[in-house]
Amino acid sequence: MMAVSLATLAILPTLSSAQATTDKRIKIGVLTDMSGVTADATGAGSLEAAKIAIEEAGGKALGQPIEIIFADHQHRPDIGASTARTWFDVDSVDVIVDIPNSSVALAVQNIAREKKKIVMFSSPGTTALTQAQCSPYGVQWTYTTYALARGTASAVVDQGKKNWFILASDYAFGQQLAKDTAKVVTAKGGKVLDTVYHPLSTADFSSFILSAQASRADILALANAGGDTINAIKQAAEFGVGQGSQNIAAMLFMLTDVHSLGLDVAQGTYLTTPAYWDFNAGTRAFTKKFQERLHKAPTFLQAGVYGSVRHYLKAVEAAGTDDADAVMAKMRELPIDDAFSQNAHIRDDGLVVRDMLLAQVKKPSESKGPWDYYNILATIPGADLVWPLSESQCPLVKDKNS
Incomplete structure (x- = not known):
């Protein structure tokens, strides 16, 4: 320590x-x-x-x-x-x-x-x-995974991308994010064709990406984080995913992820972010x-x-x-x-209930300098990104309302 x-x-x-x-x-x-x-x-x-x-x-x-x-x-x-x-x-x-x-x-x-x-x-x-x-x-x-799923999945399904293949990291975060994403997609009239899980810090995503391609899903949704998200997007690009009819939705996408990938690879990606530096x-x-x-x-x-x-x-x-x-x-x-x-x-x-931002990664020609990576499309009210307290499983809420 x-x-x-x-x-x-x-x-x-x-x-x-x-x-x-x-x-x-x-x-x-x-x-x-x-x-x-x-x-x-x-x-x-x-x-x-x-x-x-x-x-x-x-x-x-x-x-x-x-x-x-x-x-x-x-x-x-x-x-x-x-x-x-x-x-x-x-x-x-x-x-x-x-x-x-x-x-x-x-x-x-x-x-x-x-x-x-x-x-x-x-x-x-x-x-x-x-x-x-x-x-x-x-x-x-x-x-929360609930907030990110509601923000990003709702926007993408509304664009007509109805059929989803979810690739998630196999621990509590990825499992919950995959579950929340599937719930939003289904509620918006879309369909989850399959959900598969990968170990944390996976080096080779090729088999997962080939499965996503074979499913003919409109969206390969990545319910992972950090280096796993970056590696998955890089390897997906090698198979042509994200460059044609099959697109990528990164459910948790960081500014540092965009920086590592570069705007050429990351451009056009929709995301929900609680904060943006600019x-x-x-x-x-x-x-x-x-x-x-x-x-x-x-x-x-x-x-x-x-x-x-x-x-x-x-x-x-x-x-x-x-x-x-x-x-x-x-x-x-x-x-x-x-x-x-x-x-x-x-x-x-x-x-913490907070407003969040719906953003889209800029094209290289739109960026004015280092870290200028997002177009902010809308502010999403915090009330739209949380579950109602009436549906809470938290004992603190149940005790207060009993």
Whole structure:
């Protein structure tokens, strides 16, 4: 486990003893992917995003320096759970953020619930985090598979692409995204011809792509992430998929994925994104700070880490303590006001409802420079991208309504 301490960036006025934290410090743990298939979209960028949020808070909370540590979970639930337990029990971590990989996230959610500690998920998309396995201490900050499926699949089916072949990664995230995509396609009058699963970090997608071709589906839908999405699209292009009558829909598509593929390969792809670096003055201001450190634009996952840490620290100040129950109450009460979060709030089940953007990857001739990759076609209201609370499986919602 690697750790780094962030020095105090500003001296704030001394606050009253009533506002003292329970252990005299605020400590944030960034549990992320530093070396795997999602490292480019999370990893070092997630860590820097958290640091920027801390800097903007003045480097202190309640008069105490804010510390930050990080670790690589290696996409293993056992490592993620063990790290979380050590952070809570030994290192006095107050909140864990990011956690790409839904299986790891669910394992960490269990530990955080047991320890009554806060965890804010930016990078995992499984709906289980805020459905059946929800926690009074968990916040699903950035997106869900349900939201991405509703945004992208609805738009593509409406264009007349009715027959789908779904290729998904074989773990909790991919399974849920495939299920959510199929549900939307069917509800819109389309048909899922087949759904197949591949292991995480697959090197050879040829057999899956040949099966998709043989199905004669209009759409090869990719329900995977990071390097798996990039490799699948590259290999699909070698077989001519995406260049003729059979198109590709990447259900989770990152800015870094487009950058790796290039606009020649990725152009025309529809996607739903919770955030885009060039959306407004605030997002551009954050991106300037981010680029000075990492020389690239942030993904929406990294932007989510920034927003979640920012909101947590505001809630700590408002609560006057780092007590998890008091901070959670303030996080639900306070408006979410970072530049990447439009019309956002935290529901009773821990899900952040937010407007998202329907985008299309630009043609090379449309791009004005590095990272200028998206045409923003529409804003999708957050209410259209979440399941109603009346259908919630979350015990917190059921208990409140009983």
